Amino acid sequence: MDNVRKFLKKQSKRRRLVKHRSLYYEPEMPVRDGSKKPLVAVIDDGTKTVRFVIYEAECSEELASYQMDKTEVQPHEGWSEQDPYEIMHHIKLCAENAIDQLTELGYSKDDIITLGITNQRETTIAWDKYTGEPLHPAIAWNDIRTDSTVDAILAKVPDRNKNYLKNICGLPISPYFSALKMRWLKDNVKAVRRASRDKRLLFGTVDSWILWNLTGGPQDGLHVTDVTNASRTLLMNLETLNWDPVLCRLFGIHRDTLAEIRSSSEVYGTVRDGSVLDGISISGILGNQQSALVGQNCLSAGQAKNTYRSGCFLLYNTGTRRVNSTHGLITTIAYKLGPDQPPIYALEGSIAVAGGAMKFLRDNLRLIRDVSQDTEHIAGQVFSTGDVYFVPAFSGLYAPYWRKDARGIICGLTAFTTKNHIIRAGLEAVCFQTRDILEAMNKDCGMPLSKLHVDGKMSSNDLLMQLQADLTGIPVLRAQSWDMSALGVGIVAGHSVGVWSCDKWKHHATHADTFLPTTTDDDRDARYTKWKMAVQRSLGWATTKKSITMTEERYKLLSSIPAALYLIGSFTMLVASSILNEARS
Numbered sequence: 001m002d003n004v005r006k007f008l009k010k011q012s013k014r015r016r017l018v019k020h021r022s023l024y025y026e027p028e029m030p031v032r033d034g035s036k037k038p039l040v041a042v043i044d045d046g047t048k049t050v051r052f053v054i055y056e057a058e059c060s061e062e063l064a065s066y067q068m069d070k071t072e073v074q075p076h077e078g079w080s081e082q083d084p085y086e087i088m089h090h091i092k093l094c095a096e097n098a099i100d101q102l103t104e105l106g107y108s109k110d111d112i113i114t115l116g117i118t119n120q121r122e123t124t125i126a127w128d129k130y131t132g133e134p135l136h137p138a139i140a141w142n143d144i145r146t147d148s149t150v151d152a153i154l155a156k157v158p159d160r161n162k163n164y165l166k167n168i169c170g171l172p173i174s175p176y177f178s179a180l181k182m183r184w185l186k187d188n189v190k191a192v193r194r195a196s197r198d199k200r201l202l203f204g205t206v207d208s209w210i211l212w213n214l215t216g217g218p219q220d221g222l223h224v225t226d227v228t229n230a231s232r233t234l235l236m237n238l239e240t241l242n243w244d245p246v247l248c249r250l251f252g253i254h255r256d257t258l259a260e261i262r263s264s265s266e267v268y269g270t271v272r273d274g275s276v277l278d279g280i281s282i283s284g285i286l287g288n289q290q291s292a293l294v295g296q297n298c299l300s301a302g303q304a305k306n307t308y309r310s311g312c313f314l315l316y317n318t319g320t321r322r323v324n325s326t327h328g329l330i331t332t333i334a335y336k337l338g339p340d341q342p343p344i345y346a347l348e349g350s351i352a353v354a355g356g357a358m359k360f361l362r363d364n365l366r367l368i369r370d371v372s373q374d375t376e377h378i379a380g381q382v383f384s385t386g387d388v389y390f391v392p393a394f395s396g397l398y399a400p401y402w403r404k405d406a407r408g409i410i411c412g413l414t415a416f417t418t419k420n421h422i423i424r425a426g427l428e429a430v431c432f433q434t435r436d437i438l439e440a441m442n443k444d445c446g447m448p449l450s451k452l453h454v455d456g457k458m459s460s461n462d463l464l465m466q467l468q469a470d471l472t473g474i475p476v477l478r479a480q481s482w483d484m485s486a487l488g489v490g491i492v493a494g495h496s497v498g499v500w501s502c503d504k505w506k507h508h509a510t511h512a513d514t515f516l517p518t519t520t521d522d523d524r525d526a527r528y529t530k531w532k533m534a535v536q537r538s539l540g541w542a543t544t545k546k547s548i549t550m551t552e553e554r555y556k557l558l559s560s561i562p563a564a565l566y567l568i569g570s571f572t573m574l575v576a577s578s579i580l581n582e583a584r585s
């Protein structure tokens with residue numbers, strides 16, 4: 001695994017500068033009956049963390065797991081990059097540590113019979129197929145550098161209609177999706193252009209990068225993706241489940257640079273990278289939100305789940321029926337459980353910032369010290385937000401608005417507003433955004449959702465869950481474990497090798513707590529109307545020319561240091577020469 005070796009070398013040089021926080025979770029041990037069952041392992045590459053989890057097949061409890069934080073680099077305002085080598089390095093370390101835990105339980109690595117991969121979607125990597133070198137850092141899903149690339153593409157479609165391609169691929173033209181990131185890489189990175197010219201270029205979402213490296217990299221690594229990840233690129237046709245020639249031409253992406261699209265549940269290949277995972281088959285791939293849908297047991301049409309993490313993603317299973325949203329949602333593939341199985345579709349409402357708003361309040365405004373410990377307590381000290389509304393449109397608004405020109409606002413401040421109100425408004429923002437999605441979903445499907453299954457780390461916040469029930473007026477059913485993304489792909493990987501059955505999983509109850517609404521319709525509707533007013537005020541902000549960008553501001557500050565040194569230097573020389581002159585005369 002050459003790439004990992006290179007990464008480790010690079011890391012040891014950087015060690016003095018960058019410190020990685022590793023989190024070790026002691027999982028609650030399931031009660032053992034003495035008999036050993038086959039094990040299924042999962043790689044979960046999220047936006048902020050990499051996890052490796054090991055399950056006993058047919059069992060929803062974790063046997064072992066290990067997690068590491070990732071480094072996010074923001075070289076400019078609105079940009080968000082990750083290190084593709086770091087992803088592989090963390091996977092390797094997490095796997096080693098989780099397998100060490102297994103050994104303590106009397107298992108060995110050989111009991112792991114298969115492996116699944118679940119990942120942050122849309123994040124895009126370009127690499128050289130002969131050397132395995134990434135040609136640029138990974139461009140993360142929430143990076144908005146492609147703003148002008150979007151405008152250039154819109155200029156090519158009738159009426160600059162951002163929904164023009166929805167009939168083919170289910171998605172609006174937005175910086176969120178991978179094709180824009182690929183186009184940007186080709187337009188702006190010399191190494192990518194050169195690799196494209198020399199036919200050495202490979203593009204991929206993170207699942208493809210991981211699979212390619214695990215299965216041999218430059219030595220015949222598999223360049224494969226699954227339908228759920230491919231459905232997030234703007235390049236896959238939702239009917240044929242293949243790269244669409246018209247879309248590839250529109251974005252200028254050559255078919256040969258793209259991975260082969262396969263189902264979510266089949267044996268793709270075997271790990272051949274010399275790591276601790278060597279020899280294990282890989283038999284499941286799902287984007288992390290689709291994976292949570294499976295983990296939450298939403299395997300029948302009409303079932304939906306909402307996952308609260310950095311972003312928040314509500315997926316509604318529409319079965320084999322492909323529903324085209326006319327209310328701002330996207331149509332995506334939920335899963336395809338085998339090469340010969342039909343695709344199952346979902347409607348999705350994507351929210352770019354949910355838990356991310358809490359991190360903003362912690363890191364930028366310094367209103368909280370510890371997100372998971374302080375948020376609920378501080379927001380719970382007031383009974384309302386005091387009419388404060390917080391729209392966290394840091395990188396525009398996703399569903400159902402799809403407005404890249406929106407920017408964050410906090411409005412309704414008075415002399416009485418305290419940080420407690422603002423933090424509570426941050427929590428309510430997540431609930432209002434979810435209500436925006438639910439309203440759109442109910443209109444698209446014609447049948448209102450009567451309950452909401454939830455998961456994700458942020459769902460451990462009881463106050464947030466109660467606010468969610470109060471502001472949507474439906475019961476909120478919280479999952480037994482916050483991490484349904486890893487579980488979902490574990491089931492799917494086990495399913496394809498016959499040790500974990502999706503059909504049996506359908507009858508498994510997954511929720512642990514229920515939060516019932518405690519407000520009246522009038523109250524929740526009045527608050528929702530105010531939220532809509534706040535959203536209106538956030539729109540159009542980024543289209544007005546800024547006086548100065550954050551990046552320029554930093555640059556000006558830096559460039560002013562030499563100028564100041566020059567002035568001070570000149571002044572000192574002037575004073576010194578006049579003293580000398582005086583002394584001489």
Ligand SMILES: Nc1ncnc2c1ncn2[C@@H]1O[C@H](COP(=O)(O)OP(=O)(O)O)[C@@H](O)[C@H]1O
Pocket residue numbers: 046047048049308309310311354355356357358359371372373375376456457458459460461
């Ligand atoms: N108890 C809590 N209350 C409010 N927000 C929380 C709480 N616990 C976690 N969060 C937020 O939820 C998010 C959790 O994200 P995480 O699961 O680490 O996933 P990822 O970054 O991969 O999306 C973070 O942004 C964090 O700020």
Ligand SMILES: O=P(O)(O)OC[C@H](O)CO
Pocket residue numbers: 045046047048119120121122141287288289309310311
């Ligand atoms: O890693 P998460 O939980 O932030 O998920 C990111 C989504 O997959 C982006 O579409």
